[in-house]
Amino acid sequence: MSVSSVEELFLDELKDLYSAEQQITKSLPKMAKASTSEELKAAFEEHLNETKGQIERLDRVFEILGKGPRGKTCVGMKGVLEEGAEVLEEAEEGPVRDAALISAAQRVEHYEMAGYGSVRDYAKLLGQNEIATLLEETLGEEKAADKKLNSIAKSVNSSAMKMAHA
Numbered sequence: 001m002s003v004s005s006v007e008e009l010f011l012d013e014l015k016d017l018y019s020a021e022q023q024i025t026k027s028l029p030k031m032a033k034a035s036t037s038e039e040l041k042a043a044f045e046e047h048l049n050e051t052k053g054q055i056e057r058l059d060r061v062f063e064i065l066g067k068g069p070r071g072k073t074c075v076g077m078k079g080v081l082e083e084g085a086e087v088l089e090e091a092e093e094g095p096v097r098d099a100a101l102i103s104a105a106q107r108v109e110h111y112e113m114a115g116y117g118s119v120r121d122y123a124k125l126l127g128q129n130e131i132a133t134l135l136e137e138t139l140g141e142e143k144a145a146d147k148k149l150n151s152i153a154k155s156v157n158s159s160a161m162k163m164a165h166a
């Protein structure tokens with residue numbers, strides 16, 4: 001399919017985000033399980049619930065557009081998650097692995113923030129105000145999740161530092 005208008009680009013990127021969110025719901029339970037920090041584990045579990053809500057929001061967006069959400073695989077998210085899984089295997093269980101999990105999760109959040117920021121802007125340009133509001137809500141959640149990871153990183157990273165010569 002060739003993409004030759006903002007409308008088509010909008011739909012294309014929405015499908016990409018739909019695929020990304022589906023992939024994230026599969027990865028988050030594994031990330032929670034791999035966390036040793038209770039705070040981090042809880043943050044991943046909470047974001048899994050939030051992600052399910054984000055998928056529902058996207059379902060609503062597709063409903064408004066009268067289009068189906070499927071048909072694309074977000075290759076970018078696939079790569080980001082694969083890299084995260086790889087580092088998980090390499091890092092020893094404990095605070096260093098927790099630090100690696102946070103770093104991987106923040107890559108996911110930033111990827112999503114870029115995606116949602118773009119589609120929110122397209123929605124506004126296309127006069128799809130209800131959709132723009134829905135996407136803005138999700139963008140806010142991704143930003144909050146990223147911020148929360150930043151604050152958890154402070155304690156996790158300082159614990160990880162103590163592991164340096166253990």
Ligand SMILES: [Fe+2]
Nearest residue numbers: 021051054112
């Ligand atoms: Fe998300």
